[in-house]
Amino acid sequence: MNPQKSDVLVIGGGVMGASSTFFLQRRGCSVTLLERDQIGQYASGVNFGNVRRQGRYLGQLELANRSWGLWKRLPELIDDDLEFIPSGHMRVCYREDEIAELEAYAAAPEAEQLDLKIYRGAELQKRFPILGAEVKGGSYAPHDGHANPRLAAPAFARAARRLGARIEERTEVADVQKVGGVFHVTTTDGQLFVAEQLLITAGAWATKLSQQFDEPVPLEPNGPQMSVTEPVPYALPTVIGVFTKIKEEVIYFRQIPRGNIIIGGGARCAPDMVNRRAFFKPESLLNQMRQMKRLVPGAEKLNIIRTWSGIESYTPDSLPVMGRSGMVDGLFYAFGFCGHGFQLGPGVGDVMAELISTGSTSTSISPFDIRRFTQPSLVPQLATSLLSTGKLI
Structure with a gap:
């Protein structure tokens, strides 16, 4: 040999x-x-496809900040376009006590480079009028964004x-x-x-x-639950995700310039590690639509054109x-x-x-x-x- x-x-x-x-x-x-x-x-x-720093463990932000600096330079470094858009990232919540947690995170010295801004009440609705009435507050990261994984x-x-x-x-x-x-x-x-x-x-x-x-x-393998809608007029540039301790409420979405809205969240699914296959559960889609109705009323009426999963490790x-x-x-x-x-x-x-x-x-x-x-x-x-x-x- x-x-x-x-x-x-x-x-x-x-x-x-x-x-x-x-x-x-x-x-x-x-x-x-x-x-x-x-x-x-x-x-x-x-x-x-989240290119976000906010919401990470504070001890991981030094690494995330280094990576963020590279994301901005990738077209010159690797001579390729990963469709990175620094669109901003909004982390919203449904409860007043959760706003206090978002504020504590934003006030941490490690999060200084994120330039986080907390929104609530009328200011929140004015800045993000698409959000449903149940949303009580949120943390906005202006430099975060998304790319094509x-x-x-x-x-x-x-x-x-x-x-x-x-x-x-x-x-x-x-x-x-x-x-x-x-x-x-x-x-x-x-x-x-x-x-x-x-x-x-x-x-x-x-x-x-x-x-x-x-x-x-x-390691515990898990399969994320992902779906994507039909293309609609581009109106939601900011990535939005829900901060919650209730598993069913976890949902996040982003709209790409072509108009499709990519949705993730909900209960993950155990993959088949022998055959290297992951699965999307129908109940995941039903839950995603219920949560989208709360988060962005009307979005639940859009047609879903594809669902998928993968194999991640935890x-x-x-x-x-x-x-x-x-x-x-x-x-x-x-x-x-x-x-x-x-x-x-x-x-x-x-x-x-x-x-x-x-x-x-x-x-x-x-x-x-x-x-x-x-x-x-x-x-x-x-x-x-x-x-x-x-x-x-």
């Missing part, structure tokens, strides 16, 4: 893997990206390939080992790839690889796994982004490339350390680190 060598191997071709490959190659590393199916096929290509990972992969990266689709990993200081990755068709550094960005399947290095993560604490292995030198992870990784994608790639190529990163990622799952004795230490980067709201 003739080994195929590179400086860094990346396993998983979603937006995290593709962007990491691009930024690593840009830093002068030779990179091979292995993807079992097609680039961006699973979570990265089927999500809602179907375009992102493939665009990063193409840009990485132009820089010299090797992108291998339809290439399934069978075994991963570290032999004599070098990672050996064997594929199901008998190929052998070797590299001194390995980055695992395999989404919902990443724990199958991390546990080969005695670092299992309790951790018990709703935070990703990102950074160095706690067990193996040269091994790195970036997975488990819990349905809110799309906005972070460029920043994750940039940070991981910096960490892998230089040994450190200027952006704090300590709350995402894999050792919080694999080495329980470190949990208090990691929790202290998490609190130091911002209270979770």
